[in-house]
Amino acid sequence: MLTGFYTMMVRIRKVEENLMEVFSRGEIPGFLHVSIGQEAAPAAVCAHLNANDCISTTHRGHGWAVAKGIEIRRAMAELFGKREGFCLGRSGSMHLADAGIGIMGANGIVGGGIPIAAGAAFAAQYKKTDHVAVATFGEGATGEGAFHEAMNFAAIRRLPMVFVCENNGWAEFSPKSVHMPVESVTSRALAYDIPAVSVSNKVVEIYEAAGEAVRRARKGKGPSLLEIRCDRWYGHYVGDAQKYRGKEKVEEAMAKDCIADFEAELIKGKVLRRKDLDRIRAEVSAEVEDAVNFARQCTYPDVSEMLEGLYV
């Protein structure tokens, strides 16, 4: 299991490092928001989920899609805007989805995915399944009405749902001190009588807390909220020079690395040796490079297909 966490965190990082590179070369259209520094949360939470469980993600959602098991080749093709992508190259990064394995989609509207996850949780409950839905979002989204409405609805209906907030301290260019009157998002769950815990950016700690929340949801005991205190290494979007944040704060964030910390723990606990870590990194790099090369040789959709799948 620990090796699985490590491999998944490395896979998420490699995907995003590669994305940053190809985006900078102009190979990917649109905007790109990476979650480098935040890999522990998706790796840990999704380890409790299966293909019947649903997740909703955000503009910073690649890591969640990867951890939920998206096929990286087709995900990469989607981000390249190619026909072989999951949404025929039309969604790109901010609407990346694979409903077949419960990835209901990223969302460019802050907070927009949270009621969608509540809807999936309601469907799971209505159909008397033991499936759960996980809404993932940043602390910025907790100021949105959609968050509060979904919390209220989930609490009243005891929905099988987990609210997962990656609190990285920034919403675009605003520190949380200017848009959040509370220190922790857990205080917001109290108003809805939803149990909430706040954990640090350590994969095993998140796994344990998420396990409790997911088990509770599966047993029909209702929703929970999990806050992960983490750091966003890079800017809001790729290309953001982060002048509002300052070099020192950026260096401070980058000094905290959930992957490097976990590597040190794995070596200290004699779970893996340095050469095992190197092997995993090399294997994952090859897998991701293969996906990039696959996406490169895929085809762009034709203009004549533009109106297909459009409902008016």
Ligand SMILES: Cc1ncc(C[n+]2csc(CCOP(=O)(O)OP(=O)(O)O)c2C)c(N)n1
């Ligand atoms: C409803 C809405 N308001 C504003 C925006 C512009 N916007 C895009 S991302 C963002 C900040 C989101 O911060 P947070 O939810 O903490 O997520 P993070 O970017 O830190 O992952 C804002 C305000 C938007 N996309 N949608």
